[in-house]
Structures are given as structure tokens and as C-alpha cells.
Amino acid sequence: MKLIAHDEKLRTLKLKIESEDDLWILNSVLKEGDLVYARTSRELKTRSGSKRKGMVLGVKVEWWEYQPFTTRLRVHGIIISGPKELDLEGQRHTLGIDIGSTITIFREDGWSENDFKRIIDACNRVSIPVLIITLDDEEYCIGIIKGYGIQVISEEYLRLPGKLDAEARARAMENALNKILNQIIGLISRLKINIIIVAGPGFIKEYLYDMLKKDSRLSNIKLFMENTSWGGVKGIREVIKRGALIEALKAHDIVVEEKLLDEFMYYLSKDSRYVAYGLENVENAIKARAVKKLMIISDLVRHPNEELRKKIEEL
Structure with missing residues (x-):
């Protein structure tokens, strides 16, 4: 802006x-x-019609x-x-x-x-789109992390043949990975991406990571690989929470928000005396000078009730 x-x-x-x-x-x-x-x-109406x-x-x-x-x-x-x-x-x-x-x-x-x-x-803010691919032997998901959230570009089941038919499974996997690679190449030029994260459980992510690393068209791209418990969108959300990738994602509000919410839930489960939620409880904590971090959802900041909105702004 x-x-x-x-x-x-x-x-x-x-x-x-x-x-x-x-x-x-x-x-x-x-x-x-x-x-x-x-x-x-x-659109303006005229005698001859509208334009x-x-x-x-x-x-x-x-x-x-x-x-x-x-x-x-x-x-x-x-x-x-x-x-x-x-x-x-x-x-x-x-x-x-x-x-x-x-x-x-x-x-x-x-x-x-x-x-x-x-x-x-x-x-x-200089916010650079980050491309994340999460995959396992059942599905893959390609997403873009932006300041406001995750944009899912592509999500698909792999439908690989069973492990007993190793040759057919290997061919199907190669075809699937080449399809993913071609999608990535198209997205990089269109969205000016320079960071890619490949994540997932197991070894399939390693195959894709190696393909990306060897592709000369991606020589200027920063590549990261991360272990997750899931493929799909769940895997992307898991990546966002990983501390090891904060450097790659630190420009994005969604990462900061996820970390703060995790911290809140941790203290809530460990000892609820360390957190306060709800307007009245938070106001009391502020009056007692006991607040280190304050989170307010954006809907409250622009609430139609002017009295409530002013109270939120005063916090």
C-alpha cells in the first residue's frame, strides 16, 4: 500500500x-x-438503450x-x-x-x-508470497501464504497403486510429482515467488524436494524442507506453527497470530491465572497493570456499536 x-x-x-x-x-x-x-x-440509461x-x-x-x-x-x-x-x-x-x-x-x-x-x-511491509507444498502418499496440497491467510491453489488425491505393484506405483508417483513440478513453475513466474517450502510425512516430500533442487529454472529460489504429520491443508497449518521456519515466514501476520494463539492456549491449559479473556476480565487485567500481550479480533475494532468500539480502542 x-x-x-x-x-x-x-x-x-x-x-x-x-x-x-x-x-x-x-x-x-x-x-x-x-x-x-x-x-x-x-450504467447510464439513454434514449437508445444504456451504456x-x-x-x-x-x-x-x-x-x-x-x-x-x-x-x-x-x-x-x-x-x-x-x-x-x-x-x-x-x-x-x-x-x-x-x-x-x-x-x-x-x-x-x-x-x-x-x-x-x-x-x-x-x-x-514487504510481504513476499511463500509457496508451500505438503504431500504424503495419499494427497498433496499447494498453497500460498499471504498476510491474511492461506490461499489453496491446488488440492488433489494422488490415488497411487498399492505397494504390492511397485513398478506401477513408482510410475504413478513420478507422473504426480512432475505434475506438481509443472504447477510450481507456472506459479513462480506468475506470482513472483522466491521461497518454497516442501513438507509432509515420509519420503515422498524428499523426492519432490530433490526434483526442485535440481531444476535450473528454480536456481534463484530459496528451498526449505520440513517434516509434518499430515499432507493437505492440515500440513500447511502445521508448517506455519513450526519455529524452524519463522525466518522464512516472519513477514506474514498469520504466523504471528498462530504463535500468539498457541501461547494463549498453552497458558490456558497450564495455569489459567496467566491469561484473561472476555472484555470485562481483560479490562480488569489492564487496570491491574498485569497485561504483557493483548489480542483483539478485528471485528471488535470496527464493531457497529460506537460505545463498544471506543472502549476497545481505549484498551
Whole structure:
């Protein structure tokens, strides 16, 4: 994300959206009542029919929607600004915010310290997509770790012949690994990946790791191999929690969140006196100056109840 401009009172931000992570951040900081200005298109009726025309519109936000792993944030509201000759004010419109969009957001009561920090962090973060392949003798999964979560690219059962038919099993495995390799090559050039993690139980992951290591097209890629108990998506989640790979994944929020949740669950099971959860209990812990780490889900930060939202921001 790029912060192009802001006013002195920190009420207006002009932003350039540069990645899917930026859309996720924007989704988490938007509030009902924000004024959002962006280039869009709208279908206009004419005597001869209708046509779609490009224009810049401003809407007062009523609701917004972001589906993970799509490349568009939909922001719906009442039009408060647009071409005067079209007389669109008061009508409803949905802005489509994409990667590459430039938007301006005005917030009457100003941007909170927490929301503005999230914007600045997004501007400063260099988040490189990490490709993970987990496989065993039953299934494989190819996923991309991004700032907001795991995007599953491909998941499939291998359906290898039984171990009694060793020759047929070896041929089927070679075909499957070559298929996975070709998918990886395509993803690397398209998504600008430079880190690959191969994981799983058993020896099949080692075969794939060796194939990747020997392929000249991957000479600039950093390769990691990790043992896990599972293939599939379960295996990817297991990889994320592994301390040995924190260096490869440290730029991604999902890794930090998983580690914090693991730490919370550990203390909860060991001695619940070390943790507090629920708004009232957390408030009491803060008043007692007994809080070392505080986790707040994003839904509470942008809760429609203004009184609750302010209480959360004060924490």
C-alpha cells in the first residue's frame, strides 16, 4: 500500500492499493459513514438503450464486502459526489476497489491511532508470497501464504497403486510429482515467488524436494524442507506453527497470530491465572497493570456499536 497524501487533522487519506493484503487491511479499517472516493463505472440509461460510463464517485459507506482470495473489495453506499450533469447524488452505488486502485477516504471524526498505524504498517511491509507444498502418499496440497491467510491453489488425491505393484506405483508417483513440478513453475513466474517450502510425512516430500533442487529454472529460489504429520491443508497449518521456519515466514501476520494463539492456549491449559479473556476480565487485567500481550479480533475494532468500539480502542 502507498499513502499518497493526508491532511493535517488526519481525517483524509489518499491511498494506492498495491496487493491483496492491502485490500484485506482496508476491509478491516473501513467504518460505516466513511466517505470513499474512487474511479468507477456506472450504467447510464439513454434514449437508445444504456451504456456504462467511467467516472469518479464518492459514496457514504453503508456496507462493504471482501471475499478472501478475490482481488476486489466492494464498498456500497449512498452517492454524495459525482459528475453534476448526471445528478446521481442520493442514489446508491457499489465501488469496486481493486489492486491498482487509488482511493480517498474521509472520516469525520478522524482516523484512530490504531487504524492509522495499520495503514502505515501496510505501507512499510514487504510481504513476499511463500509457496508451500505438503504431500504424503495419499494427497498433496499447494498453497500460498499471504498476510491474511492461506490461499489453496491446488488440492488433489494422488490415488497411487498399492505397494504390492511397485513398478506401477513408482510410475504413478513420478507422473504426480512432475505434475506438481509443472504447477510450481507456472506459479513462480506468475506470482513472483522466491521461497518454497516442501513438507509432509515420509519420503515422498524428499523426492519432490530433490526434483526442485535440481531444476535450473528454480536456481534463484530459496528451498526449505520440513517434516509434518499430515499432507493437505492440515500440513500447511502445521508448517506455519513450526519455529524452524519463522525466518522464512516472519513477514506474514498469520504466523504471528498462530504463535500468539498457541501461547494463549498453552497458558490456558497450564495455569489459567496467566491469561484473561472476555472484555470485562481483560479490562480488569489492564487496570491491574498485569497485561504483557493483548489480542483483539478485528471485528471488535470496527464493531457497529460506537460505545463498544471506543472502549476497545481505549484498551
